[in-house]
Amino acid sequence: MTETHGVHDYDLIVVGSGSGNSLIDEEWKDKKVAIVDGGVFGGTCLNKGCIPTKMFAYPATTAVHGLDDDRLGVSMERTDVRWREIRDRIFGRIDAISESGLEYRQKLPNVDLWTEFVTLRDPHTVETASGQLLRGRQVVVAAGSRSVLPELPGIDLPGVHTSDTIMRIDDLPRRVVILGGGFIAAEFAGIFHGLGTEVVQVNRSRRLLRDHDEEIAERFAREASQQWDLRLDTTISSIEQGSDGLDVTLESGGSSETLAADVVLVATGRVSNADSLDAEGAGLDIRDGVLAVDEYQRVLSSGEPVDGVWALGDVSSVTQLKHLANAQERTVQHNLLHPDDLRSTDQRYVPHAVFTNPQIASVGMSESDARDLAAVQGFDVTVKVQDFGDVAYGWAMEDSQGFVKLVARKDTGELLGAHIIGTEASMLIQPLIQAMSFGLTAHEMARGQFWIHPALTEVVENALLGLEVPGN
Ligand SMILES: Cc1cc2nc3c(=O)[nH]c(=O)nc-3n(C[C@H](O)[C@H](O)[C@H](O)COP(=O)(O)OP(=O)(O)OC[C@H]3O[C@@H](n4cnc5c(N)ncnc54)[C@H](O)[C@@H]3O)c2cc1C
């Protein structure tokens, strides 16, 4: 670092140590780099997102599957759930990774680590909370997103959590009320139900998982309502401290009801941190609530890319997923060093999975989006829904939950969307993502390879063969 008139000068400033941290590799060893993070080193995914949630979801799903095995002629009992042991195992591993990542960065001679929140003074200058000014020849904004809390009486009470804090509580709650119908609500409902907590999930609209294919969302609502108390078209009007925990008042169709809960989880969405960085004040564009970038991840000001200023991940992406943030990080890593050979990220088929019970995974268009596109572009759509229970492994499982739904163009066999609900949906979908990414048609994918018999993947093969496409 060099210091001119109280300003610390760098070749590169990275704001955010989540996906942004991976940018700093050997290529930067002879340059001055600052990495700034006012939160926990390593970002959301590691510390309070993808990783710990899945480490809770796995034991919870294992427990629930065991309980469900009665119908297969095997009886199991969940006798003990040792929450603190689970929690401490999870965070024992995670906190150590965060701490060692921080120590590693602190030791690098060319890197300064600033453990403060910053705001943007201009596109190339950030000001730390303690008033230090850092100026970067290049700046990467990778400041992520944060939970939004609805304005609700009692929202500040102890016992009311977001996903940031609920995984660290001391005891497994006996009763939890979850507000929201998206990814986080679905995953935590699955976790707490699996571990034996009484779960009430409250969703404002009739539709859970609103961005999913309708049939998937409906099947999930059916499966959820058989496991926990699902209240649709319902809101929470207030939370109060009661004599037996929290009194949570629900409103639905003009009537109200008060439930007692030990904890409330608020899972009502996450917003880009572009506003808390004061990106707009620094002259940067905001589009759809996120920092606007072009295809090369260059940040825009009045619609034009700002030289040497980049953004990636949740701060600049409406789709908040770690694998997308990572892909954008690889793009920025290249572009920072190759201004004459800029790359973009292929975002045609960004998949996702919801690790609830049953799992859900999806890539590409929903049936209704595909039909809308077909109406505009003048092609026909073919759809096949194949139940897990129709193939041999599904019989072995006595499965009545899972299905694969494929959406394709009738004329060409191009796969437009794939949606799976059921056991290990997150893995079953991968060959479909591959086919779509590499342009395999439905028939080529079905007949161009062997499918192991009698593996569950046969449900994908059969779904492909059930589409009305050329070759089938
Ligand atoms: C509960 C939960 C579960 C999730 N599960 C999954 C999953 O299973 N799969 C998946 O793909 N995605 C999942 N996600 C989403 C995923 O975590 C995010 O998409 C991803 O972490 C975004 O990475 P990022 O690098 O953009 O931001 P982050 O990892 O959030 O990093 C941003 C960093 O910037 C810091 N920061 C913010 N503002 C400032 C500032 N003003 N000054 C300095 N530092 C600042 C923050 O402290 C943070 O460390 C989950 C999210 C949550 C909340």
Ligand SMILES: NC(=O)c1ccc[n+]([C@@H]2O[C@H](COP(=O)([O-])OP(=O)(O)OC[C@H]3O[C@@H](n4cnc5c(N)ncnc54)[C@H](O)[C@@H]3O)[C@@H](O)[C@H]2O)c1
């Ligand atoms: N497995 C994964 O990939 C994974 C897991 C968790 C989170 N995430 C990411 O994190 C993001 C945030 O997750 P999320 O579940 O918080 O958001 P979400 O956008 O998925 O769902 C938000 C929910 O809150 C409801 N809601 C919003 N405002 C409300 C209000 N005032 N009162 C009542 N309900 C309200 C919405 O109707 C919706 O059901 C996801 O969109 C996803 O990108 C991914």
